Amino acid sequence: MAVIKVPKPPRSAFNKNRPVSALLKNQVLHLQQAEFRLPVRQQTNIYINKIRTEGEAAEYIERVTRELHPEGARRFDIAAMSERKSGGGTKAKTKPKRKSDANPNRKKS
Amino acid sequence: MPPGLDSLKHIVVLMMENRSFDHMLGALKAKDPRIDGLTGNESNLDITGAGVKVQPQAEFQSQLDPDPDHHFPAVDIQIFNGDNSANRVANMQGFVKSYFQQQHDVNHSRKIMYYFTPDKLPVLTTLATEFAVFNGWFGSIPGPTICNRAFAHYGTSFGQVSMDVFYVKEPYKSIYERMINANPAHTAKIYYFDQASSTMEIVNLLQHQPNLFGTYDQFLADCQSGTLPDYSFVEPNYNDHDGDSGAILASDQHPDHHVQAGELFIASVYNAIKQNSTLWRSTALLVVYDEHGGIYDHVPPPACTKDGFIAQPNDTGTGRAFEFDRLGVRVPAILVSPWIPKGTVVSGRTFEHASIPATVTKFFLGDYDQRSPREKSAETFLDLLSLPVMRTDGPEFQ
Numbered sequence: 001m002a003v004i005k006v007p008k009p010p011r012s013a014f015n016k017n018r019p020v021s022a023l024l025k026n027q028v029l030h031l032q033q034a035e036f037r038l039p040v041r042q043q044t045n046i047y048i049n050k051i052r053t054e055g056e057a058a059e060y061i062e063r064v065t066r067e068l069h070p071e072g073a074r075r076f077d078i079a080a081m082s083e084r085k086s087g088g089g090t091k092a093k094t095k096p097k098r099k100s101d102a103n104p105n106r107k108k109s
Numbered sequence: 110m111p112p113g114l115d116s117l118k119h120i121v122v123l124m125m126e127n128r129s130f131d132h133m134l135g136a137l138k139a140k141d142p143r144i145d146g147l148t149g150n151e152s153n154l155d156i157t158g159a160g161v162k163v164q165p166q167a168e169f170q171s172q173l174d175p176d177p178d179h180h181f182p183a184v185d186i187q188i189f190n191g192d193n194s195a196n197r198v199a200n201m202q203g204f205v206k207s208y209f210q211q212q213h214d215v216n217h218s219r220k221i222m223y224y225f226t227p228d229k230l231p232v233l234t235t236l237a238t239e240f241a242v243f244n245g246w247f248g249s250i251p252g253p254t255i256c257n258r259a260f261a262h263y264g265t266s267f268g269q270v271s272m273d274v275f276y277v278k279e280p281y282k283s284i285y286e287r288m289i290n291a292n293p294a295h296t297a298k299i300y301y302f303d304q305a306s307s308t309m310e311i312v313n314l315l316q317h318q319p320n321l322f323g324t325y326d327q328f329l330a331d332c333q334s335g336t337l338p339d340y341s342f343v344e345p346n347y348n349d350h351d352g353d354s355g356a357i358l359a360s361d362q363h364p365d366h367h368v369q370a371g372e373l374f375i376a377s378v379y380n381a382i383k384q385n386s387t388l389w390r391s392t393a394l395l396v397v398y399d400e401h402g403g404i405y406d407h408v409p410p411p412a413c414t415k416d417g418f419i420a421q422p423n424d425t426g427t428g429r430a431f432e433f434d435r436l437g438v439r440v441p442a443i444l445v446s447p448w449i450p451k452g453t454v455v456s457g458r459t460f461e462h463a464s465i466p467a468t469v470t471k472f473f474l475g476d477y478d479q480r481s482p483r484e485k486s487a488e489t490f491l492d493l494l495s496l497p498v499m500r501t502d503g504p505e506f507q
Contacts, residue, residue, distance in 0.1 A: 013169075022272065026255060076324075
């Protein structure tokens with residue numbers, strides 16, 4: 001069975017100050033439409049025209065998504081699951097504090 | 110029923126961002142002439158009239174910056190080279206011209222013809238040569254992300270050709286709603302990467318039916334625990350942002366995001382399925398790109414069934430109405446399953462994103478009338494799971 005090494009991008013690839021793309025601008029606009037339908041106290045009061053970078057867009061996207069889909073904050077400890085599974089099998093269990101390292105696009109900064 | 114279909118319980122779709130077929134997979138033609146990629150002689154004229162051939166010089170990042178225009182008017186130029194006559198012919202000669210309009214830099218405009226060599230994309234090219242690669246999978250609309258992704262979710266964009274906020278019109282339901290409202294009910298989920306990336310295009314579903322959504326961590330957990338739904342749609346990370354444990358790179362491959370981060374993500378989705386042997390034998394994974402992102406491809410998009418909507422000239426920005434009667438530019442698409450013969454090249458058939466809900470509906474729900482004309486006429490792809498015995502030789506990515 002062929003084992004193929006997958007190269008990782010360099011640290012310099014990360015740039016949360018990259019200017020926000022047309023795609024992200026539109027995603028922000030779509031989320032704002034949804035935000036406006038939320039109860040006032042759940043709205044962010046963020047002026048989206050001031051969003052200039054990917055990092056700023058991500059902050060806004062996260063705040064609105066948190067309101068729309070609070071379940072998305074749930075953490076799954078994939079590594080621990082794997083250990084339990086190899087020891088006799090188990091099912092998914094949440095762990096509130098730490099995100100999994102099994103996710104490939106998380107880089108230690 | 111073939112044993113592959115008899116075993117099939119899950120369909121997973123991973124939709125990446127903004128890369129054309131030739132840009133990512135075109136070089137595979139040299140390895141397998143059945144793949145409708147590049148000979149090396151394909152070209153456009155630049156703004157000076159000089160020929161610009163395709164070149165194997167694509168880089169992972171910082172090359173296609175600014176993001177090549179892929180809104181409807183720009184794609185119209187790319188496909189028709191600016192010809193607006195009644196009898197115009199799609200010739201794919203306007204890519205360099207279109208990219209020039211963004212910076213007015215002749216040398217920079219030529220980079221739109223660059224493509225990757227297979228060694229630079231070990232995940233995508235390995236999956237393409239190990240399983241099934243589609244020679245004719247096209248965007249649903251010669252336009253941008255939002256309306257193209259809509260076809261994957263609804264089988265139509267409800268007349269939209271732009272990035273505008275999307276309004277769903279009856280009677281067409283999303284594939285997720287069809288699944289969960291069926292009798293007997295099926296299961297379906299959209300896995301977005303994390304809350305800071307969220308979902309693209311289907312914010313309306315996120316607001317009104319949040320139970321349809323999960324995160325990528327949940328996808329990994331569901332794969333491990335064997336609780337993956339019947340149908341899963343996986344979204345990559347759409348932006349660079351800080352996470353709990355450090356910097357998180359965008360993995361969607363949208364220019365100017367690093368292409369290798371997307372390679373890792375595709376490998377992660379594949380590995381998550383493959384590492385659960387029960388899931389591996391019962392799952393078909395489709396890796397597909399939403400649209401070409403303004404990047405060169407040599408195959409003219411074909412005409413297609415009209416969708417029953419008309420986008421007016423003011424909406425298209427071209428001075429012409431659009432009847433949804435032509436597909437968008439070709440994109441990479443690969444179907445992965447241990448029931449697919451190694452090295453399958455799907456030729457002579459035309460697929461588009463409406464093929465996704467068409468396939469899921471046909472397999473799980475059967476007859477379903479309330480679908481767009483485009484979806485009803487779309488090709489489905491599960492016939493590719495044709496082997497009588499399951500393969501045991503799939504690659505592993507580390």
